[in-house]
Amino acid sequence: MNETVQPPSLAEAIQDRPEDVVDESTSEVKMQARDVSVFYGKKKAIDEVSVDVFTEHVTAFIGPSGCGKSTFLRALNRMNDTIPSASVTGTIELDGEDIYASGMDVVQLRARVGMVFQKPNPFPKSIYENIAYGPKIHGLAEGKAELDTIVEKSLRRAGLWDEVKDRLQDSGTALSGGQQQRLCIARAIAVDPEVILMDEPCSALDPIATAKIEELIDDLRGRYAIVIVTHSMQQAARVSQRTAFFHLGHLVEYGHTSDIFTNPQQQRTQDYITGRYG
Template identity: 90%
Template sequence: MVSEVNANPASDQGEPKIRATDVSVFYGEKRAIDNVSIDIHQEHVTAFIGPSGCGKSTFLRTLNRMNDTIGSARVEGLIELDGEDIYRSGMDVVQLRARVGMVFQKPNPFPKSIYENIAYGPKIHGLAQGKAELDAIVERSLHRAGLWDEVKDRLQDSGTALSGGQQQRLCIARAIAVDPEVILMDEPCSALDPIATARIEELIDDLRGRYAIVIVTHSMQQAARVSQRTAFFHLGHLVEYGHTSDIFTNPREKRTQDYITGRYG
């Protein structure tokens, strides 16, 4: 049953980076998420899977308070980042979103140069003392996103002129530039071709361990390739959470097995 979901698979040691306890999300009177508890650790990529409308993206957005931008949304329960309640009064939400960055389904570079896309965050957060430091942050971020060699000679070109896959890697570089601790990815490959998707998946693997990464994906194959922990959502409930290999080969819940084997979804 849902109440028996283990929020922390047995082999995960140490304190979680993010701990969600009895989290529910409402849009007006409609309950979209029902009492979800889950621990997310730094060393793993965690995938959220489930059919459309199951609540996985809604829950993802609670982790950096993106639901605050929706007037009818209300979050109940406790979400902690390194033990700190992110919904407490007085929480600096701008700073929270620098610590917990997000990459969206559709690439959304700013209508600025490639350089300014990366430099914008460090500038407003005061992370660079001068142009030399800013240049170093831009180069380092583009290197980490696997994009530097492709754009180093055209940093003043518009970010919107890049291909879709390059734009998505630019958005990942933009998130990295403010030195986050967590990166949330909401179906980051759904608008990309297979080659660009493979590049993003390689990038996720390269970034693993440096950041806690959570990815929402409709592709079970992608979840199996990139994640070490998988959470299966259905109708607003967290049905099952565990090692990715166990979820796909030996699920405990019938609903998980039915979804994995294509009986619904």
């Protein structure tokens, strides 16, 4: 009989973390949010949040359900624009440029700041067309050969090429849940983004698929600035270098992941990571 594999505890996840080798003095701030508030009508969902997103880091947003972490994530590529009642105040800059400025091309912004959602959402197209769609729309390939190269490179970076290279014309929706999520990551990579936002990318996946996504996130770190929303503190401890703890729409604490989990400066952070609420 196979023994049930238990996921590591938070303490074990912290203990097993690789040493962070990023020199923060030379790490580039890719996105900078200052005093950002998000409203749905008159209701304030996010209250004056300030966070830096570094190119060389994976940044994790943690906190209880409904605390605003996904709302803030969506503000980073203006996904909240799709909600008529939503409005944003404060500033969010990408490479020093205000993404909410009136002249900002939102389509181009979302190519530069890609999004991977909680539930895998491949297009009802072939695996090949799922990847090729973005580069075609944005004019990134001049011909079929160049498009083939982009598709293969994106699937390789997403750790999916060897599993699908012989069935690229099969529907993307025929893949397993974990494969679909990696396909969605490959689709985001295909338009050569600078930032990848991931909104609980493993919440619908089994432990084996989750482990593959986490390995992929680690492989992609440094190529892209990555921000991940997760309900799992263990996952944040495993994959991120910086962690932001949200509670009731406020940013309670933000810093190095190891510090947040082993030496938090705020009582609310301590209470959350020790399970007193959440």
